[in-house]
Amino acid sequence: xxxxxNILFTASEVVPFEKTGGLADVAGALxxxxxxxxxxxxxxMPRYYNIDRSQLEQLxxxxxxxxxxxxxxxxxxxxxxxxxxxxxxxxIDYEAYFGRSGLYGDKEGGYHDNDKRFIFFSKAALQLCKxxxxxxxxxxxxxxxxxxxxxxxxxxxxxxxxHAATVLxxxxxxxxxxCDKSIIDVMEVGWEHFNHHELESFDSINLLKGGIxxxxxxxxxSKKYAQEIQTPxxxxxxxxxxxxxxxxxxxILNGVDYAEWNxxxxxxxxxxxxxxxxxxxxxxxxxxxxxxxxxxxxxIPLIGFVGRFVEQKxxxxxxxxxxxxxxxxxQIVMLGTGEVWAESFFAKVAHGxxxxxxxxxxxxxxxHKIEAGSDMFLMPSIFEPCGLNQIYSLRYGTxxxxxxxxxxxxxxxxxxxxxxxxxxxKFYDATNEALYHTxxxxxxxxxxxxEAFQKMQQxxxxxxxxxxxxxxxxEKVYLFALKSKRGN
Numbered sequence: 469x470x471x472x473x474n475i476l477f478t479a480s481e482v483v484p485f486e487k488t489g490g491l492a493d494v495a496g497a498l499x500x501x502x503x504x505x506x507x508x509x510x511x512x513m514p515r516y517y518n519i520d521r522s523q524l525e526q527l528x529x530x531x532x533x534x535x536x537x538x539x540x541x542x543x544x545x546x547x548x549x550x551x552x553x554x555x556x557x558x559x560i561d562y563e564a565y566f567g568r569s570g571l572y573g574d575k576e577g578g579y580h581d582n583d584k585r586f587i588f589f590s591k592a593a594l595q596l597c598k599x600x601x602x603x604x605x606x607x608x609x610x611x612x613x614x615x616x617x618x619x620x621x622x623x624x625x626x627x628x629x630x631h632a633a634t635v636l637x638x639x640x641x642x643x644x645x646x647c648d649k650s651i652i653d654v655m656e657v658g659w660e661h662f663n664h665h666e667l668e669s670f671d672s673i674n675l676l677k678g679g680i681x682x683x684x685x686x687x688x689x690s691k692k693y694a695q696e697i698q699t700p701x702x703x704x705x706x707x708x709x710x711x712x713x714x715x716x717x718x719x720i721l722n723g724v725d726y727a728e729w730n731x732x733x734x735x736x737x738x739x740x741x742x743x744x745x746x747x748x749x750x751x752x753x754x755x756x757x758x759x760x761x762x763x764x765x766x767x768i769p770l771i772g773f774v775g776r777f778v779e780q781k782x783x784x785x786x787x788x789x790x791x792x793x794x795x796x797x798x799q800i801v802m803l804g805t806g807e808v809w810a811e812s813f814f815a816k817v818a819h820g821x822x823x824x825x826x827x828x829x830x831x832x833x834x835x836h837k838i839e840a841g842s843d844m845f846l847m848p849s850i851f852e853p854c855g856l857n858q859i860y861s862l863r864y865g866t867x868x869x870x871x872x873x874x875x876x877x878x879x880x881x882x883x884x885x886x887x888x889x890x891x892x893x894k895f896y897d898a899t900n901e902a903l904y905h906t907x908x909x910x911x912x913x914x915x916x917x918x919e920a921f922q923k924m925q926q927x928x929x930x931x932x933x934x935x936x937x938x939x940x941x942x943e944k945v946y947l948f949a950l951k952s953k954r955g956n
Contacts, residue, residue, distance in 0.1 A: 472506050473508070473605045474507075474509075474605045474606070475499075475507055475509040475604060475605065475608060475946070476510060476593065476597055476606070476607045477498075477499050477510065477608045477610075478511075478512045478609055478617065479491060479492070479494075479495035479512075479513055479610045479611075480513065480571065480572075480589070480611070481495065481513065481571060482511060483495070483497070484496060485513065485519050486513070486518075486519065486571060488572070489639070489776075490640075490689065490722065490853070490854060490856060491610055491640075493722070493725075493856060494689070494722055495610065498938065498942065499511050499550065500550060500555055500935070501936050501938065501939035502939050503553060503555045505936075505939055505943065507943075510557070510558060511550065511555060511556070511557040512560065512592075513557065514562075515544075515546055515559035515560060515566060516566050516567075517567040521546065524548050525547050525548060526544060526546050527544075527545040527546070530542045530544060531545050531560070531592060532595065533562075533588055533592045533595055534595075534656065535587075536653050536654040536656040537654055538584070541562065543561055544562070545561065546558070546559040546561060552727075558596055560592045560593070560596070565581070565588055566585070582647075583648075583651050583673075584651070586613040587654055589614070590617050591625075593614070594607075594621070594628070594629065597629075603631075605632060605946075606632065606635060607621055607629065607634045607635070608634075608635045608637065609634065609636045609637070609683070610636075610639060611638065611639050611640065611676070612644050612645030612675045612679070615645060615678060615679025616657075616679065617636075618636060618684070619655075619667075619678055619679070620657065623661070624657060633685070633949035633952065633953040634685075634953075635683060635684065635685045635942075635946065636686050636687070637686075637687045637689070638676070638680075638686065638688045638689075638697070641703065641706060641853075643676075644675065644676040644677065644705075644706070645675030646669070646672055647672065647675065648672060648673070649662060649671065649672055651673055652667075661678065665681055666678050666681045667681075677706060680706070680713055681709070683716070684716065684950075685718065685945050685952065686717045686718070687717075687720050688717070688719055689719070689720065689721065689722050689853045689854035690720075690853060690854045690878045691719035691721065692874050692877045692878045693851075693852075694718065696873065696874060698710045698717075702851055716948070716949075718941075718945050718948075720942060720945070721879070721933060721938060722859075722933075723933055723934050723936070723937060724856060724859045724934070726863065729839070729860045729863055731749070731863065731864050734836055734840065736832070736833045736836035737752050737755070737836055737840040737841070738752050738754070738840075738841075739751035743865075743926055746926070746929070749864075750766050752837070752840035753766060753770055753843070754766070754841075755837065755841060756770065756772075756801065756837050756838060756840075756842070757799070757841070759837065760825035760827075762801075762822075762823065763822070763823070768797055768799055769798045769799070769844065769910075769911050769914040770798070770843050771798060771800050771844045771845070771846055771907070771910075772838040772842030772866065773800070773801070773802040773804065773846045774802075774804060774835045774845075774857055775803075775804050776805065776806045777804050777807050778806045778807055780849060780850055780852075781806075781848075781849050782847070783806065783810050784810075785899075785903045786846065786848060788900040788903075789900050789903055789907070793908075796908070796911065798823065799823045799824070799825075800825070801824075801826075801842065802824075802825070802827070803826075803827045803834055803838055804828070804830070805829050811828050814826050815828065839857075840864050840866070842861075843866065843867070843914055844867050844893075844910050844911075845858065845866045845867070845869065846868075846869050848869070848898075848903050849876060850871070850898050851874055852870075852871075852873050852875055852876045854875035855876050858875075858876055858892070859879055859931075861892075862891055862892075862928040863931070864929075865925040865926075867891065867892050867910065867921070867924055867925065867928060868880050868891075868892035868893070869893045869910050870893070870894055871894070871895055871896070871898060871902075871903075872895065872896050876894075880893075880894055882894040883909075883910075883920075888917075888920040891931060892928070893906050893909060
């Protein structure tokens with residue numbers, strides 16, 4: 469692509485500064501890939517108060533942010549480069565909204581003023597462009613937090629951004645940004661947009677719904693998820709709305725940072741390895757067993773899990789079958805945190821079974837060790853927009869056991885017994901029986917069809933899902949959005 473674009477990329481979380489989910493991974497990697505393709509891109513995120521200001525450069529001029537009926541707020545702005553790139557990331561600093569213990573809430577639940585916090589952030593991103601100055605051709609919003617940007621760009625800020633095309637990426641449709649309709653007076657978009665086709669939902673405002681209606685293009689993070697969210701089972705009430713706008717809906721699979729997730733150069737694992745010396749993976753398995761105090765045996769299949777202990781990730785399915793599975797000669801290692809019942813339940817399992825190990829919390833080092841040391845990786849998600857751990861697992865020769873949903877279905881090729889091909893094991897129904905029998909199937913192949921299992925590992929390790937490929941697909945969407953904007 470020869471056209472160099474100015475791109476404003478806004479996100480509520482960005483790796484390596486703050487992360488709760490896949491949005492942060494995308495926001496930390498996609499802008500760098502777009503910059504390498506020749507585009508001029510800036511990233512904007514809030515400066516939460518655990519982001520160290522000493523590592524940032526403060527801009528000398530404060531930023532005025534109009535908040536309608538609430539008046540004008542003044543914010544500080546910091547900046548630095550995204551690591552290993554030429555991309556500048558700007559941080560909006562406003563203590564009343566972002567000087568808190570959590571990103572979106574605390575142990576009491578979501579913050580009551582999240583609507584105001586992220587409308588403020590979205591407006592601040594546009595005000596920042598005016599201050600720099602930076603004239604975006606593309607305004608790229610992500611999830612409900614910045615879904616108001618397409619509407620702001622054609623209403624309150626139309627004089628400055630009328631030319632800009634808007635793209636909204638949905639990373640997880642479950643979270644939509646519901647708020648009281650009175651927030652219209654803070655948004656300053658005009659009450660005429662409080663209608664069933666745009667913002668209105670059950671006499672409240674749905675920020676994501678409004679963004680879907682107004683954006684010039686919508687993307688989500690896998691082709692399968694783009695199809696699924698147009699159905700009642702996965703649409704969370706917006707399936708009809710998305711079907712009405714599916715002419716501008718695109719599914720683009722997330723890429724993977726292979727500089728970070730690559731067993732041939734992974735500094736966190738006991739022994740580096742690759743396809744041509746995959747036998748060294750056994751040393752990583754031994755290291756993982758030793759770390760958790762498991763029996764040191766190479767012939768016992770070891771199944772890993774890294775993820776949040778929440779319903780979406782299929783944690784209840786795992787809980788329902790884990791005791792039955794542990795009656796077999798296998799080992800299970802789990803790393804994660806989440807719902808209290810799940811943490812307590814799995815702690816009890818770990819206390820009572822010698823072939824089960826648990827680490828509650830998150831450890832990047834341990835996540836790498838589990839990817840490298842496990843024989844199989846468990847992802848029985850109820851829904852999964854993209855999923856990254858299954859792609860990491862492929863690169864590490866750790867065969868995924870997944871439910872065929874979203875990006876899991878797009879990336880995992882089910883093992884074919886007749887032809888000994890595939891890169892993992894899939895089940896379709898979100899039931900205890902389906903998960904249980906699929907795990908036992910994978911264990912059986914590991915134990916009794918070694919040659920087939922190793923062939924799958926070799927095939928898995930040659931799979932490639934790069935951000936460069938994803939960025940080229942986003943380029944196409946940007947051009948679509950620009951043509952739509954101009955009426956071509």
